[in-house]
Amino acid sequence: MSSAGRTEDVLQQVNQFWSMLDDLSQNDPAGYHKFIEEQMKKGAEICSPPxxxxxxxxxxxxxxxxxxxxxxxxxxxxxxxxxxxxxxxxxxxxxxxxxxxxxxxxxxxxxxxxxxxxxxxxxxxxxxxxxxxxxxxxxxxxxxxxxxxxxxxxxxxxxxxxxxxxxxxQKQHYTFKPTQTVSQTPHSLLQQLSSQQSGKQEENPTAQIICxxxxxxxxxxxxxxxATSVEPQKPEYQLEVKTNTEGVLRSLELTVELPKVRTVSECQLRVSKEDVLLEVADVYHLLLELPVTVNEDTASAVFNKKKQRLVLTVDVL
Structure with a gap:
């Protein structure tokens, strides 16, 4: 079946549904009112917080x-x-x-x-x-x-x-007044719900749970x-252990390329004696075991905005 054919079938089913609601609103206003309240209640339950x-x-x-x-x-x-x-x-x-x-x-x-x-x-x-x-x-x-x-x-x-x-x-707000239900036609109700859904998506485009x-x-x-549509990726990095003139290990330098980062405030960095954890929410995740034991108290990091590069330096124990 062509795409146009499938679209026509869907539109036909939608029209039949709204026609049924039109008849219900005119012939049984109380039943229509109850049906709409039940649907809004189910929607509120689905949008309830964890x-x-x-x-x-x-x-x-x-x-x-x-x-x-x-x-x-x-x-x-x-x-x-x-x-x-x-x-x-x-x-x-x-x-x-x-x-x-x-x-x-x-x-x-x-x-x-x-x-x-x-x-x-x-x-x-x-x-x-x-x-x-x-x-x-x-x-x-x-x-x-x-x-x-x-x-x-x-x-x-x-x-x-x-x-x-x-x-x-994220808390989602819905406005619905039961006293307006009977006087509303299915078409006007659809417009109301559509406008609420549109406004919600503009405020939070990634709120929908995605498998x-x-x-x-x-x-x-x-x-x-x-709960997010983006899986953090492992950034490119270079790890260098520096020595003095006598060949004794002195410090460790980690250079990480972060082309999607604009400010250092986006980065979360944790340094321990054995590893380094760098996270940028929904963008980068790097957990790196260090080849030598370091003194985490001496760690210092500099972010170069122009090159979008983070350089971490820490002394070796």
Missing amino acids: ELHSCIKTPILEPTPGLLYINICSWKSVPAPRDDSSSLPVCTGKLETGTTEAQGWFVVLDVALNPAVLQKNKDKDINYVYKLALNFAQQHHGMQLSQEFSVVRCSPNGSPDQFKCRLGF RPAERPKKNLIQVIS
């Missing part, structure tokens, strides 16, 4: 020792699996790192699932969900984790606004859903 269900903590063994916190979230925007044999749709947020005086370096990962999945496993074994989340962190983010984990009250940087932001949720392929644990148990 909610924290529970949080687990486990030690990170490699590449950098620390603690991993995984926020398990309930989110109606994440589709439920079709059946028990299907892969499990999961939406994950951006990794966030930080340090505390008491526990040192940590990583926070947000994992959102459909509420039906969490409810189904609530009575059986919620550890099944926890283990899937841990397997995902190991497979997708290259972490080696301890086999032991504990359930904790909350993670660092675990406020509702913070994990909503990491998952890509993308991803690495999965064994048996394809997890289907990854990303």
